[in-house]
Amino acid sequence: MSTLFLSEADVEWLLDMPSAIEGVEAAFRAWADGKADNQPRRRVTAPGAMLHSMSAASEYLGFMGLKVYSTTREAARFHVWLYDITSGALVAIIEANRLGQMRTGAATGVATRMMARPDAAIVGCFGTGFQARTQLQAVCAVRKIERVEVYGRNEERRLEFAAEMTELCDVPVKAMHHPDAVAAEKDIVITATTSKIPLFDGRVLDEGTHLNVVGSNWLTKAEIDVATVCRADHIVCDSIEACQLEAGDFVAALDAGSLEWDRVCNLADVLTGEETGRATPDDITLFKSVGLALEDVAVAVRVYHRALAESAGQKLPF
Structure with a gap:
């Protein structure tokens, strides 16, 4: 052959x-x-x-x-x-x-289906690149999304992304000027950026929010802050082993003693029911993906x- x-x-x-x-x-x-x-x-x-x-x-x-x-x-x-x-x-x-790009989005789709509230409809998206596009496509594939707000550092790219994804996903996507506004009052938050520092203040997150944190696979980069990690009732990784090597989003919380690895579980175990991705509608849930072969x-x-x-x-x- x-x-x-x-x-x-x-x-x-x-x-x-x-x-x-x-x-x-x-x-x-x-x-x-x-x-x-x-x-x-x-x-x-x-x-x-x-x-x-x-x-x-x-x-x-x-x-x-x-x-x-x-x-x-x-x-x-x-x-x-x-x-x-x-x-x-x-x-x-x-x-x-x-x-x-597609497999990273697909992992988020699986996690969102298992962890986001069934009625989740409002999305905040950080990032305007190719990864953010497939992230949003995947979320729209598993939940009936009604509205999206997006933030990226470049205003022109924000506007282009909003127009493109409005057409691609058949959902209104609005470009926003302030990152905290994109994280607040959302059912689902996506972070798919190259940022080395947290994108928003975790204190603005509503109860019941589900987060898909996918942008960093380096220990020196973090898209979310300690407050976000501390507020998460359920933290799920694509792979704990891989995240221990690459998830910079957890480093500050681990160093501060605010997070222990025994609080974290694998997505595979959520799928089989061995672990819980969400227990109540008010839980804040967090999926951390670094990408797997x-x-x-x-x-x-x-x-x-x-x-x-x-x-x-x-x-x-x-």
Whole structure:
């Protein structure tokens, strides 16, 4: 069997958000059942460059994979290498920038479905980039959203994002000038930025708010403050192991003694009912995602299967 190469353009039309959410949820359930394995991200550095790698295997899917990406001053380049578990054959090499955006959104979709109030309808979104777009798409896929407010540092990009997402999600999206206003009086708050410091004062959050905190996977960056962490009644991670290595959002609270890791649980365990993501309508709930290879592999398998069905991609000579 030849190795299939799938480009960013291929991924764009082969993958949609409902399929990504379904695939990621199934992967987390399999992980909880001991039928999948995930290794956190590792990084190596060179002057002006960094190589990031992460891997996962899924018995129930029959595939294992490696996500690797390079970051330099000029660009970031992402690929997933997908292997058949039985034969060990490299079945696909997939360009994975868009795939990564979709799987990150999909994990938020799964968490929001399990943790946000069923009647959640008002969203505050921090960030105006590609990750914020897929975050909002995922939330709109699992809740009947009526209104969105967005904040980003650049006013022009705020306005562009609001116009684009109003059309894409068929929900009114309003650009806001003050970050605390975006966090206050919301049912769901999304943070998907590159900020190194907290975006808003956690004291403004309403009871019952659900937060999806996804922008930082560095211990030196935090999108939320200690007040937000302290007010959260339930804190759920995509992976506690990965968050212990990368979740800068928790560092200040841990250092202050305001948070212990035994307060935190894995999303996989919420899905199986072993842990609780929300107990009452007034609970403040927090999902922290740093991004997992298991999510990449789950979504890559979906893309691969559809590519075969659609005769998409390019066969490589090996």
